[in-house]
Amino acid sequence: MAKLIDGKAIREFNLDKIASEVAQLKEKGVEPALAVIIVGSDPASRVYVNNKKTACERVGMRSLEFAMPEETTTEELLALIDKLNADASVSGILCQLPVPKHIDKNAVLRRIRPEKDVDCFHPENVGLLSTGMGKLMPCTPMGMMKMLEYEGIDPAGKHCVIIGRSDIVGKPMAMLMLSKSATVTICHSKTADLPSITRQADILVAAVGIPNFVTEDMVGEGAIVLDVGINRLESGKLCGDVDFEAVKEKASMITPVPGGVGPMTIAMLMQNTLTACKEQNNILM
Numbered sequence: 353m354a355k356l357i358d359g360k361a362i363r364e365f366n367l368d369k370i371a372s373e374v375a376q377l378k379e380k381g382v383e384p385a386l387a388v389i390i391v392g393s394d395p396a397s398r399v400y401v402n403n404k405k406t407a408c409e410r411v412g413m414r415s416l417e418f419a420m421p422e423e424t425t426t427e428e429l430l431a432l433i434d435k436l437n438a439d440a441s442v443s444g445i446l447c448q449l450p451v452p453k454h455i456d457k458n459a460v461l462r463r464i465r466p467e468k469d470v471d472c473f474h475p476e477n478v479g480l481l482s483t484g485m486g487k488l489m490p491c492t493p494m495g496m497m498k499m500l501e502y503e504g505i506d507p508a509g510k511h512c513v514i515i516g517r518s519d520i521v522g523k524p525m526a527m528l529m530l531s532k533s534a535t536v537t538i539c540h541s542k543t544a545d546l547p548s549i550t551r552q553a554d555i556l557v558a559a560v561g562i563p564n565f566v567t568e569d570m571v572g573e574g575a576i577v578l579d580v581g582i583n584r585l586e587s588g589k590l591c592g593d594v595d596f597e598a599v600k601e602k603a604s605m606i607t608p609v610p611g612g613v614g615p616m617t618i619a620m621l622m623q624n625t626l627t628a629c630k631e632q633n634n635i636l637m
């Protein structure tokens with residue numbers, strides 16, 4: 353049976369390290385600050401924003417929240433971003449997605465200065481990631497890399513198969529894996545004979561958004577399985593993209609849902625805010 357990769361424990365391990373670095377920065381008179389913008393009253397977004405605020409408190413960072421009404425225009429939102437871009441006391445800025453339909457999401461994501469783009473969505477940061485020169489990393493993929501590091505797994509020479517090619521998970525995960533010298537295959541909805549490819553994976557990443565999509569016959573003996581999916585079943589229960597009960601009998605390591613990849617994402621947001629603050633203040637630690 354597979355060893356469980358405990359996302360909550362690894363999150364706490366990383367948050368402790370971040371908190372200690374934040375304390376050292378504060379001793380130098382520098383305080384990292386994360387500005388979070390939320391537009392409208394989507395209940396799920398509200399929960400995510402509250403969680404980000406709690407995480408800031410956990411590591412001793414300052415958090416600023418800007419709640420804007422549903423009818424906010426793109427121009428008003430861009431004006432706020434300009435103000436935060438120019439504010440030297442703000443290390444990181446993020447706009448909680450989704451934004452209301454009338455807002456030009458791409459204009460918003462491009463307006464955040466790349467140095468403060470802690471979600472790593474700006475095209476400049478996406479480009480830097482692909483050249484290996486990026487400082488800020490997309491949070492969910494970086495969280496998975498930290499999990500592997502914690503477990504002592506070196507991706508070099510391993511075949512990493514990623515199911516999903518989204519801009520926030522699949523593609524950046526491929527770049528991070530490549531930068532660690534894994535051999536990478538990205539699969540998607542048009543991939544032919546998916547199981548024959550996924551069975552070859554030493555490390556299998558599932559980022560599909562379909563409950564229990566990865567079945568036992570799609571996984572090779574001893575594979576490491578990272579489940580990014582967060583799906584809510586009709587019963588209200590959360591489940592991943594992997595048929596956990598069956599696949600855990602075949603994999604060597606596996607992340608559960610909940611309690612796996614999910615908890616890492618917010619820790620990596622704190623990591624990016626800390627990194628952004630250090631870069632902006634030319635602090636090497």
Ligand code: NAP
Pocket residue numbers: 492515516517518519520521522539540541542543546559560561562580581582583613614615617
């Ligand atoms: P997405 O943008 O919807 O992308 C899903 C990907 O899955 C697409 O590339 C799609 O292929 C592929 N796909 C769909 N059906 C497929 C099939 N039958 N066979 C092979 N590939 C298929 O989703 P996402 O934003 O990457 O998120 C994926 C999951 O991760 C969701 O459950 C989401 O909630 C979760 N998530 C979790 C976190 C976290 O913090 N843990 C963060 C982000 C996302 P095409 O490109 O061909 O359509």
